[in-house]
Amino acid sequence: MEMETEVSGEKQIVVLLIGPPGSGKSTFCDSVMKSSHRPWSRICQDIINNGKAGNKAQCLKMATESLKQGKSVFIDRCNLDREQRSEFIKLQLLGGGPHVQVHAVVLELSAQVCISRSVKRSGHEGNLQGGRAAAVVNKMLRSKELPKLTEGFSRILFCYNDADVENAVKTYTTLAPMDTLPSGSFGLKNPDTRSTQPGIMNFFKKVTAVPASSSIEATTPKAHENTEDVLPVSPSKLGSVVPTTLAFPSISTADFQFDIDKASDIIVETAEEFLPKLGSARLVLVDLSHGSKILSLVKAKASLKNIDSARFFTFVGDITKLHSQGGLRCNVIANAANWRLKPGGGGVNASIFKAAGPDLEAATRARANTLVPGKAVVVPLPSTCPLHNAQGITHVIHVLGPNMNPNRPDCLNNDYTKGCKILREAYTSLFEGFLSTVEDQSKLPKRNNQATASDSERNKKYKGTQDMAIASNMKSGTVDDARDGGKKRSKGWSSWALALHVIAMHPEKHENVVLESSDDIVVINDQYPKARKHVLVVARQENVDGLEDVGRENIKLVEEMHNVGMKWVKRFQDEDASLIFRLGYHSVPSMRQLHLHVISQDFESDHLKNKKHWNSFTTSFFRDSVDVLEEVKSQGRANVESEAVLKGELRCNRCRSAHPTISKLKSHIRSCSSHFPHHLLQTSRLLARPGTSN
DNA sequence: GTTCTAGAAC
DNA sequence: GTTCTAGAAC
Secondary structure, three states: OOHHHOOOOOOOEEEEEEOOOOOOHHHHHHHHHHHOOOOEEEEEOOOOEOOEOOOHHHHHHHHHHHHHOOOEEEEEOOOOOHHHHHHHHOHHHHHHOOOOEEEEEEEOOOHHHHHHHHHHHHHHHOOOOHHHHHHHHHHHHHOOOOOOHHHOOOEEEEEOOHHHHHHHHHHHHOOOOOOOOOOEEEOOOOOOHHHHOHHHHHHHOOHHHOOOOOOHHHHOOHHHHOOHHHHHHOHHHHOOOOOOEEEEEOOOOOOOOOOHHHHHHHHHHHHHHHHHHHOOOEEEEEEOOOOOHHHHHHHHHHHHOOOOOOOEEEEEOOOOOOOOOOOOOOOEEEEEOOOOOOOOOOHHHHHHHHHHOHHHHHHHHOOOOOOOOOOEEEEEOOOOOHHHHHHOOOEEEEEOOOEOOOOOOOEOOOOHHHHHHHHHHHHHHHHHHHHHHHHHHHOOOOOOOOOOOOOHHHHHHHHHHHHHHHHHHHHHOOOOOOHHHHOOHHHOOOHHHHHHHHHHHOHHHHOOOEEEEOOOEEEEEOOOOOOOOEEEEEEOOOOOOOHHHOOHHHHHHHHHHHHHHHHHHHHHHHHOOOOOEEEEEEOOOOOOOOEEEEEEOOOOOOOOOOHHHHHHHHOOOEEEHHHHHHHHHHHOOOOOOOHHHHHOOEEOOOOOOEEOOHHHHHHHHHHOOOOOOHHHHOOOOEEOOOOOOO
8 A cells, every 4th residue: 555645745744833922823823824835724722712712622623624634734822831732742643644744843932022022912902911911921931841852743943032933934934745844853052061051161261261340141151041030020130230149069079978979969959949939049059170070960960950050050169259260249158067167177168267267157156056967057247257248248058968978977877868868958958048048138137047057955966976976987997988880990890891901901912903002002993883983092001091080190191192093083084085083082981991082973883872872972971182182281180071961862963953762863864964063163173174064 | 881681662 | 563761781
């Protein structure tokens, strides 16, 4: 049976418009239908019932009928959440059959625009008066879920402004009846973590270049165009210059040796939970170091959860100099305190007490003497305090987290069930404390007797457990750290991870695989090449197993690896000038012994089988050799990306469109001829012969 | 890193 | 039934 002959070969489509009232759905449909050569039917829930609003069932029924008549269909209703969309996606089965594709066109215009349009419109009909329209739009946006290909769409197109909408109209208007559009997800802003981390990105651009007076706008991402910031529509606060901001260090992960992966989950989850309660206030996780693992983990996990990066982000800098050095205005900072609430120790606690001077100690003493793990105490700073007048900090919130370090009080001996509970409690207390300062500022003059300070009875209890903990430590001896998932470090590497190491130590025993060797490096073909050309330049030096082990002392080595890699690129391109390459390292390698990937960008290989493979070469997890070299020279080490990004979406390495499965992705990249993303075309990250299309 | 496999998802 | 994912073993 030839299916194709049943219906004249026309490719029908169902297009779901997705957007709140006033986003321009009906206008979109009208514009396309006005000059399209394809038969369309617009299913509009607002008028389906003889010009009056109808329901979903009526829309479905009419859509099915239109499809049977051979028309393509616009579903003109809000379709904001997944559930609302699901039945329309099934139309491809009910109505037409396999030749019907379902598309989404997402109208992500700013809430203000939608509100003002729907106010104007409803003004005419006398339906929704101004304030009510705003409330309706806001309410709807709160339940919004962006569509994903996995829901069953074959194509998704995101529009953020009038120009995007105009392009989309053109795309559908010019689509002839026999044509189809490429599948995939297009135009989604902010797809990778790079663009969601204003703090870090600004810092990398050299903070010194940011004027100290820079307002918050300068350090906030632009990506929040997309409506999450509609809540503070109450215009009362919109005028204020800087949203209230809490800067906080990661609790318990430094001296207290708490597992950073677990900690990052807890940070992201509690932040996500609190953001809605905080109005327009912001939460900023701060760390002193560039290569901070906790920052990159949190950043990646927050990005995966689509948390508004304008209101929760990470920042590299000194927490006591955020304004003067980092250009970031914060009015409240958290301190990773000790249980005695005393200066000293090291790290954040020492530097905050030092920067604040005796004022902080006195103000702290007035509120509490000690602190129980999991609790926080809010301390207002007098205006005489240097942190207050130089950095604009009005409150310090001391927090005590759980401790996993046997040399510190109250060690939990790796009891992470308890540890996680306490850490969660600690962040909750911290954010509640911050919330109380936010409320104070907007209402009452002062007064926070929040239940965060400790009472004397709990202190006694705490001292008891602490003594016991110390005693039990003496018996139990050393801590066996189960960090790193047991894969490496503590005990050593699994046997399969040693293959490169073995070759690097004795290249002469592996002549059959070694392509080239010197005192410093060996070059081999990757045993499971992920592209047409894929070789590894392996360092021979022992104990440099990954990017994280590379320091200034290895600059010569990294340079040589780069040069050898470049030589192989030249050799391959002499054979085939159309090959395009990148040279780079995996942020967290699976195999021991530092190795540079020299890989062509076709990714034409049966060995490329899963998400991890793909993302390890095409996301920020892949650190270009040129950048690594520059970072090691300038800051003594290379930045590394968290493994969390490996679980992210599958995106084309050229056009960045997203695809639901590896096989769909692979069929897309076989034919995608878009230019490579802009950042790859800079500083020779991408190596192509002149005249090649890149 | 790969391979194998169970079972979830389609 | 087939495809895809995630986890365990190596």
